[in-house]
Amino acid sequence: MVVNITDYRLQLRSHDFCLLVFVSWFLSFHFLLLPYLPIFRSMKKRFYIETYGCQMNEYDSEILTGILQSHDYILCNSAEEADVILLNTCSVRDNAELKIHSRLGELKHLKDNNPDLKLGVVGCMAQNLKKELIDTKPYVNMILGPDSYRDILKHLGAEETHIIDTKLSKFEVYDGLFPARKEGVNAWISIMRGCDKFCSYCIVPYTRGRERSRSIESIVDEAKRSIDQGFVEITLLGQNVNSFDHEGDKFPALLKALTKVDGLKRLRYTSPHPQDVDEELMRMHAEYKPLIANHIHLPLQAGSDAVLKAMNRTYSQEHYLQLVDMIRKYVPDIGITTDIIVGFPEETDADFRETLKVMEYVKYDNAYTFKYSPRPYTKAFKMGDTVSELDKSARLTELIVMQKAHTLERLRQMIGKDVEILVEARSKKSSEEMRGRTACNKIVVFPKGNYKPKDLITRRITDAQGVTLFSRPNN
Numbered sequence: 025m026v027v028n029i030t031d032y033r034l035q036l037r038s039h040d041f042c043l044l045v046f047v048s049w050f051l052s053f054h055f056l057l058l059p060y061l062p063i064f065r066s067m068k069k070r071f072y073i074e075t076y077g078c079q080m081n082e083y084d085s086e087i088l089t090g091i092l093q094s095h096d097y098i099l100c101n102s103a104e105e106a107d108v109i110l111l112n113t114c115s116v117r118d119n120a121e122l123k124i125h126s127r128l129g130e131l132k133h134l135k136d137n138n139p140d141l142k143l144g145v146v147g148c149m150a151q152n153l154k155k156e157l158i159d160t161k162p163y164v165n166m167i168l169g170p171d172s173y174r175d176i177l178k179h180l181g182a183e184e185t186h187i188i189d190t191k192l193s194k195f196e197v198y199d200g201l202f203p204a205r206k207e208g209v210n211a212w213i214s215i216m217r218g219c220d221k222f223c224s225y226c227i228v229p230y231t232r233g234r235e236r237s238r239s240i241e242s243i244v245d246e247a248k249r250s251i252d253q254g255f256v257e258i259t260l261l262g263q264n265v266n267s268f269d270h271e272g273d274k275f276p277a278l279l280k281a282l283t284k285v286d287g288l289k290r291l292r293y294t295s296p297h298p299q300d301v302d303e304e305l306m307r308m309h310a311e312y313k314p315l316i317a318n319h320i321h322l323p324l325q326a327g328s329d330a331v332l333k334a335m336n337r338t339y340s341q342e343h344y345l346q347l348v349d350m351i352r353k354y355v356p357d358i359g360i361t362t363d364i365i366v367g368f369p370e371e372t373d374a375d376f377r378e379t380l381k382v383m384e385y386v387k388y389d390n391a392y393t394f395k396y397s398p399r400p401y402t403k404a405f406k407m408g409d410t411v412s413e414l415d416k417s418a419r420l421t422e423l424i425v426m427q428k429a430h431t432l433e434r435l436r437q438m439i440g441k442d443v444e445i446l447v448e449a450r451s452k453k454s455s456e457e458m459r460g461r462t463a464c465n466k467i468v469v470f471p472k473g474n475y476k477p478k479d480l481i482t483r484r485i486t487d488a489q490g491v492t493l494f495s496r497p498n499n
């Protein structure tokens with residue numbers, strides 16, 4: 025083949041010339057625009073989100089932020105500077121709803137001063153109260169249920185002053201939408217939505233609809249992207265995370281697929297339902313330890329069989345305790361945490377003693393404890409609220425005292441042991457120390473040395489106080 029060198033050079037020259045003209049035009053155009061950039065920026069609408077309730081709501085707020093930021097909206101830091109205010113709400117307890125009512129009252133003056141401001145209530149309370157919210161607070165513009173976020177841009181652009189979109193979907197899992205996360209160590213990934221368990225006290229199946237799961241591929245893809253963004257830990261999220269079932273692919277298969285993601289240092293999940301915890305799951309824990317963290321949150325709710333039945337929890341005390349034995353057989357050093365409700369309708373003192381009995385047996389590493397709060401529309405609501413406030417408070421106090429002792433006892437069992445710690449941040453109390461988390465989900469404070477957030481280190485535990493472990497050379 026003969027190459028005509030002269031022609032080639034000529035081509036290059038003319039190509040370079042065109043490029044030069046284009047670059048000069050491009051730069052001059054942009055220099056001319058530079059002074060006006062703040063104006064263009066201010067043409068973008070500002071939005072502000074306040075999130076209440078559980079981690080699932082935090083995740084949904086990240087999804088909403090992702091949708092809005094990928095269009096003409098920028099996130100701002102206060103309701104006062106926003107063009108759009110969204111309250112992502114919770115309905116799980118009466119208190120949570122009261123908080124939102126009072127916050128909406130506080131925000132009313134912003135609407136009075138700026139009629140163009142859009143005020144939206146989204147999430148479980150929006151789903152639960154629907155039109156009632158707009159009837160009582162006509163200054164609210166938008167009510168969106170947890171399955172309607174994909175349409176938020178359409179609703180914000182609509183002419184109507186009041187929009188209610190609370191259709192529940194059998195399919196919506198927000199696949200293909202990437203949440204806008206704040207920088208950090210851990211990325212939460214929602215793997216399934218909704219709940220089919222219908223515990224008699226719980227509003228979630230009514231506000232978040234039926235269970236549906238994402239595909240393993242889409243979850244692994246989100247995990248890889250999170251790692252590329254700098255996260256090193258992933259926590260899988262779902263109302264009943266281990267009920268995950270996508271076209272026959274179950275939760276252990278998902279865990280296995282995620283263990284192959286390069287750069288992942290720790291994998292967690294929350295919250296499983298005891299009914300779906302089985303030997304296969306615990307085998308995965310044993311096989312992939314420490315990548316799959318040795319921690320399980322196993323909600324008890326109550327210890328008495330009569331109360332468990334009335335709660336429709338689908339297990340007995342005996343079954344639950346056998347489960348704990350099985351879990352510890354596979355992973356002896358696992359951290360077990362739980363949720364407990366006191367004062368469920370008709371709960372007697374003897375019933376409550378059964379809860380304490382289970383606590384004594386399991387010795388939970390930690391427990392989230394609540395007084396029963398009746399929720400309209402649930403089955404338990406019809407049973408009334410039969411346990412007095414006084415009895416609820418007394419039971420809760422007794423339970424908390426016991427749990428504090430167990431927490432400390434479990435922490436002290438770790439003194440003298442070498443543990444793997446994922447470094448999270450500077451200690452809140454001393455600039456000379458850092459804090460991190462063990463795989464069994466306990467906070468450890470240690471000298472800062474040269475450690476940085478996201479390092480995975482091993483240190484010996486030297487002391488335990490309150491809910492914290494310490495690794496200090498002079499202890």
Ligand code: SF4
Pocket residue numbers: 219220221222223226227228229263264297
């Ligand atoms: S498992 Fe029970 S408590 Fe948990 S979300 Fe479903 S209904 Fe509510």
